[in-house]
Amino acid sequence: MILPIVAYGNPVLREVAVDIDANYPNLDTFIANMWETMYGSNGVGIAAPQVNKGIRVFVVDTKQIIENLEEDEKNDYPGDEGIKQVFINAHIVDTEGEDWPYNEGCLSIPKIREDVYRPEKVTIRYQDENFVQHEKTFHGVTARVIFHEYDHLEGVLFIDHLKPLKKRMIKSKLDDISKGKVRVDYKMLFKK
Incomplete structure (x- = not known):
């Protein structure tokens, strides 16, 4: 089921999300709905606060970015093959490298794109959809999308980096x- 995406101005986007455990109700369905919502709105990542849930869950698919790069652009992200992954209870352990710009947008802030500077690498501790613990380092555009979605768990938006x-x-x-006062081709939830 495609969920409505929370628009800029809704307080849930500014709250710090909470960790969950394996007993969180209907988590499998919620994650499936997040994937469907992300793809239905042409996103490459989406975090639970963007669909009005203040929990530490986000999904990322950077394989679609890497696969659609021109050959000469692939040199910009050496070794980054992209991922399709669920992150639960994610917490950043470390960041490395020079800050570099990338033109970011956000499903919750439609029709605005700006260059944002972020570090080259991120090491993150998280659980997968089976609550198996992982600690991995990501780089390139994959790190970029992880940083962006992780920010949502901390109540931070990409515009805060401007x-x-x-x-x-x-x-x-x-x-x-x-x-x-914005038109998009996906369902949005505006604050009342």
Whole structure:
């Protein structure tokens, strides 16, 4: 089932999400719905707060990014083959490398894209959908998407990484989104 995506301005996007355990009700169905919602809105990742659940769950599919790169672009992300993965109770252990820019967007902040600087690598501890514990290091565009989705668990949005002048320049667009004055081809939930 495709879930409505929470729009900018909804308080759930600013809350720190909570860890869950294997007894969380209907988790398999919720994760399946997250995948369906992400693909239905042409996303490459989505976090539970974006579908109005304040829990530490996100899904990422960067294989679709890597597979659609031009040959010369693949050199920009050496060794990054992409992932399709569920992250539960994720917590960043370490970051490495130089900050580098990438033009990011967000399903909760439609029609706005900006360059955001993030580190090259992230080491993250998380559980998979079977609650098996992992600790892995990711790099390239996969690390980028993980950072973005992880931020949602911390109540942080990609626009929070922008310089003050850039934020002022997009303020009216953000206000329009929070008031429901935006058209997208997926279901959105606006604050009332």
